[in-house]
Amino acid sequence: MPRLRRGLAAAIALTSMIVLPPGASAVAEDAGVTAQHLPLGPADLETVAEPAQDVAPGITYQTFSQGRPSDLWSVELEIDWPGGKSWRVGNRTYADAMVADLADKGFAGRVDTRQVPVLTGGGVSLPQNAVRVGRFDAGDQAGATRLKGWLETSGYSARTVYTAQDGAPSTGPWQVRVVKVDPTANVAFKAVHGQDVSTAQTVRDMATAAGALVAVNGSEFDIDSPTNPNYSGFGGDPEGLYVTGNNLLSEANNGRTALLLEGAGARVRVDEVTSRTQVTAADGQVRQIDGINRVPGRIRGCGGIGADHRLDGKGTDPETRPWRGALCVDADEVVVFRPEWGTTTPRPDAAENVDVVMDGNWKVTEIRAAGGPIPAGSRILQGIGAGAAWLRAHAAVGASFKPGTSITDSQGKSVTGPAFSAVAGGGPALVRDGEVLINTVANGMHDPVWGTASSAVVERHPRTLAGVTAAGELLLVTIDGRDPATSVGVTAQEAAEAMKWLGAEDALSLGVGGDTTLVTKGALANRPMDSWTATGPMERKVGNAVVVVNK
Known part of the structure; x- marks a missing residue:
């Protein structure tokens, strides 16, 4: 097939349709299209675009491949420092001390350092130091695994790592x-x-x-x-x-x-x-809802309302900002459970915690101890701490709550x-x-x-x-x-x-x-x-x- 150059905004006919990003050039080959250049790794790496597949009318699926292995397997050691044990430390002193200790036991260790950007407080970057032993080619993970075993036998806590994970320049693939x-x-x-x-x-x-x-x-x-x-x-x-x-x-x-x-x-x-949910009781009292379909008192990812604070004690108090992967806690919450959650509500430890069971129109049908079945089509308000006290004070069998929810974008507009x-x-x-x-x-x-x-x-x-x-x-x-x-x-x-x-x-x-x-x-x-x-x-x-x- 002759070589063919066209803008990527146009399709390139091969054995099937090639769909490529706008603004780049491409070279058609029997095996696919070499596109210049997917912005991963050095600029001289070729991007190979496989022929696009039609999943359905108006839907295409395509694979782009680029690069070659150049990183190494190594063994990383857990470092003792005053803060405890860690795979990476900011203070080079403790990493160097471990390298010296390794040398005493016949192992050639090294310190690999990466600079991590500081995103708050006006800093530029801070070092993170890892202690590693051995360099093995991409295909020799087994060699690193054997070395890991020898190091563990010598009393070290170790893990195998592939250096591409560090984020330093790489050729991929x-x-x-x-x-x-x-x-x-x-x-x-x-x-x-x-x-x-x-x-x-x-x-x-x-x-x-x-x-x-x-x-x-x-x-x-x-x-x-x-x-x-x-x-x-x-x-x-x-x-x-x-x-x-x-x-x-x-x-x-x-x-x-x-x-x-x-x-x-x-x-x-x-x-x-941002989302906000509230309920208004029959007596006119309003309560902000802390969560939807989750264990009360546990806010994974934080960014909630009320007196939330990080379980690890970091951040601010109360903690209303999001923190990916962190757990915030709050002893005084009301959480809504819908049938989509599952068959039963969680069972908190404290006896005073409460479930207010309602029908699909938010009319209260039962008030019970927390933890029980979720009837078909129902809603349940589960309260803990001050949240439980509020529910007991303002919920009554036969009376109805009025719910309200908003989901808004960064401009405050409903989405x-x-x-x-x-x-x-x-x-x-x-x-x-x-x-x-x-x-x-x-x-x-x-x-x-x-x-x-x-x-x-x-x-x-x-x-x-x-x-x-x-x-x-x-x-x-x-x-x-x-x-x-x-x-x-x-x-x-x-x-x-x-x-x-x-x-x-x-x-x-x-x-x-x-x-x-x-x-x-x-x-x-x-x-x-x-x-x-x-x-x-x-x-x-x-x-x-x-x-x-x-x-």
């Missing part, structure tokens, strides 16, 4: 999978959950139940994992905003960036969102509509008005003490991204990671550059890590990796998903 949905396609955009909101399920299972043409993971959630020591026992509970069918099923971490679908103003939007769906992913925003804009602090993705960007921002991880083009096209993108042979993942900055390259006018990050999943027409399209040491792809159960379905 990368695989970027892109679904583009034309605004005229006869489809609808939705957010969906599994059997109930409190239970996690795979994206593929949710896609099958919804009859989805395309699906990706949506919100982050209260994951059952060793990295989440404050797990509530409800693995599907979304962190932050989740709306489906214009029903608010999880309140916002107020101010975090969200993907808005089929709402007021546009079919697809990216904006910072809802009859078919409205929304999810707040892990964040942050990536692109705004066609330019890279990463609002890390607004999404609570920084250390509350030092002000440094979190590892989810500066490190390379698998990521699920969503955005909208100037023409109104929905972009659903996954970039695989944690696999030296095929794709190492991206930093938030790299993700933003990639979304801009793909033509996003606005974009955000939905999920980071093993959640990253793309399903097309019922089949798993990407390679979800739970960790760098995983033996192969594994579909993780998640809280909810974003789907594209036929109208």
Whole structure:
């Protein structure tokens, strides 16, 4: 086939249609299209665009590949310092002391340092020092694993690492999978959950139940994992905003960036969102609702109302800002439970906590001790502490509460509509008005003490991204990671550059890590990796998903 150059705004006919981002050039080959240049790694790396597939009329799916392995496997040691034990420390003294200790035992250690940007307080960057031993090629993970065993035998706490994760310059490789949905396609955009909101399920299972043409993971959630020591026992509970069918099923971490679908103003939007819910009792007294479908007293991701404060004691008090992954607590709350939550309300410890059971019209049918069945079509107000006392004072069997909910954007305007769906992913925003804009602090993705960007921002991880083009096209993108042979993942900055390259006018990050999943027409399209040491792809159960379905 002759070589062919055209603008990427035009399709290039090969064995099937090639769809490429606007503004770049391309070279057609029998194996695909070499596009110059996906903004990942050095500028001399070639971007290979596979022929686009038609998922349905107006929906295309395409894979872009670029790069080659150049990073190394190593073994990282846990460092003792006055603050306890840590894989990375800011003070070089303790890292150097461990290297000296390693030398005494016959191991050649080193200190690898990365500079992490300070996002608050006017700082530039702070060092993070890791102590590592050994350098093994990308294909020799086994060598690093053997060395890890020898170090542990010598009394060290160790883990294997692949240096691409650090976020330093890399040659990859990368695989970027892109679904583009034309605004005229006869489809609808939705957010969906599994059997109930409190239970996690795979994206593929949710896609099958919804009859989805395309699906990706949506919100982050209260994951059952060793990295989440404050797990509530409800693995599907979304962190932050989740709306489906214009029903608010999880309140916002107020101010975090969200993907808005089929709402007021546009079919697809990216904006910072706040939600408010209140109930008015029959006697006229008004109570702000602290949460929707979650364990009272536990605000995962913070950004709530009332006397919330971080469980770890960091941040401010009360803590009303969002903090990704952090747990805020409040002993005095009222939370609404809907049937979508599951079959029963949680059972708080204190005997004075209360459930006010109501029918679908919010008429009180029962007042009971907290923790019990959720009748079909009912609503339940569960109170703890002062919240329980308020309910006992103002709820009466046969009387009705009047509910009210608002969901508003960064300008204070309502975003809802009859078919409205929304999810707040892990964040942050990536692109705004066609330019890279990463609002890390607004999404609570920084250390509350030092002000440094979190590892989810500066490190390379698998990521699920969503955005909208100037023409109104929905972009659903996954970039695989944690696999030296095929794709190492991206930093938030790299993700933003990639979304801009793909033509996003606005974009955000939905999920980071093993959640990253793309399903097309019922089949798993990407390679979800739970960790760098995983033996192969594994579909993780998640809280909810974003789907594209036929109208």
